[in-house]
Amino acid sequence: MRSIELFSVKTSCPDVAILGGGLSGRLVAWQLVCAGLRVALYERGNSEGSAAAGWVAAAMLAPLAESAISESCIVEMGTLGLERWPSLIERLPEPVFFQRTGTLVVWHQPDRSEAEMFERRMRTNAPEALLRGGVESLIGARLWEIEPALKHRFHEGWWFPNEGQLDSRQLLKSLASGLEKAGVALHWHTGIEEGHYPEARLVIDCRGLGARIAFSRLRGVRGEVVRIHAPGVGLRRPVRLLHPRYPIYIAPKESDRYVIGATELESEDMSPMTVRSALELLSAAFSLHPAFGEARILELNVNCRPALPDHLPCVQWDGKCTLRLNGLYRHGYLLAPVVTGEICALAIKILELAAVGRSLDWDNWRAGRQWPSLFQFKSE
Template identity: 50%
Template sequence: RMGQYGLERWPELLASLASAVFFQREGTLVLWHRQDAPEAVRFAGVLARTVNEVPGLPAMQRLDAAGVDAIEPGIGKRFAQGLLLPGEGQLDNRQLLAALLASLQALPNVTMHWHSARAPDEFEPGASERIIDCRGLGARPQWAALRGVRGEVIRVHAPEVNLRRPTRLVHPRYPLYIAPKPDGVFVIGATEIESDDMSPASVRSTLELLSAAYSVHSGFAEARILEIATQCRPSLPDNLPAIRWLKPRVMQVNGLYRHGFLIAPAMLDTAIERLATRTPTLASRFALESE
């Protein structure tokens, strides 16, 4: 529900920013190789139960080889089956951050301080002031339940690849995703490791990501690697985001795990509501409350 709500809110939020941000809702294509069909059956069962539990969520569409080829001709005849998850979408997170920065810089009463780390307990806000702590794993001294979940992504320039929508590859060990960005750029990611390790990506995980991407579209063979990045996602024990009051005028927003940008509008609206009223109405609706 949080993701669905977020996707519905994104166009309105993006329209208010100082510069354009790539956003599309062409759905997500889910594929699998023949040897991974049992895992695909399990995954389809999870999706079916989710649709039953979340009213209004579009049902998945089963595709045969012709159906896959019709919506993503670049893949050809590599996959005999697939699933289309209609209504899903994506945005360019880097364009979004740049647009948010430009919009903040244009406001008359906003001052930004870079490279000046602070903790909420270093301040005592006045009666009309509020502190919103969004430090991710940096908030662990005040929120002991936070943990890091390592992720690795590869950004490539692949002008020979013409995937139009995010594509996921079902695999027994890692759920690969390929997300198209503007100008022939693709983000390839999969790994989800229970670790706070911030070291560079391993040879093994890099080979697995690139090999899996090539198995989806042969055009990735001539792609140019632009970046290999690693980072740890701030996560709570249930892998759900949470908003809580650290003290009367200090709010903490954290635990976005892998949900990130998709559910950001739901988190935004919840935080604004709680700042205004200190009531958890929307938080309860999205199961965000975690005091």
């Protein structure tokens, strides 16, 4: 059993200093300030969040659709995360587009083997309780009833009716506004170097790829996304198109805007999108619906998502006054409510115990959580 003493700092300091103001950092700050803590946030980019990986993301909340390519714990955390998003958004000061009309998965007939493989993996990784009432096989008229824009273009598919999506940029903006109104000390355009942390009772590192020294095996995975304006399509929900070379998702947002992605390249190259990626993404979208051929390209976006070797998230504690959250990979919006909730619960517990001169029993804490493998202890 491991039990480690905390050292204290001056009471004039904030309770928590958060490093990194992307999706995770903002959500951690929001939950902690709502819990009554004094919080400071430091972000190298701007208040909009345009430097963060979450700025580029489509923000689909699709645990079952992801189950074909993800660990079962990702599916479980994502399912709970999807349920938590509405209550998180409700408290924000500005509206955030949130939709829960499901995810549709379709394929062209020559690619039916991809659909069979997808189904096998999905049923292997997804909990039985989630599958019950969470998957409907669609044929012909039923598919066209669910998604009229695809009438006569696809004849088979799956519908995951409980899944959803949100607008990532509206969320980041509303979180920034909420933090400002709640009195969080916001330090935009302020990068924090390793070992030169601001003074606080507790530091929470949410810097993603900026935390390489702490996570030596952290790597960036390049993702490329197209944003377009396509008034003539009319999709009602996110659609995934299965394909052996370039499976894509198309997520409809407000005002006939669509996010199309995503390539996934083992590279940390942040240079502009390649012609090949743009052609593959746009050609796949055109094969889904020909009206995409008349769409206007708004943005070609690139960013790198932080990933650990097992592609699973991690909450790390050094036994003193530093917590770290990293490795959300391609599941940031899906997992964020749960993973940030877990690190907030841990932070609050550490601070509560320190206030009465007690220390955290790490092993007992970890064993009592729903996903103990999420937590790692790493002394400095």
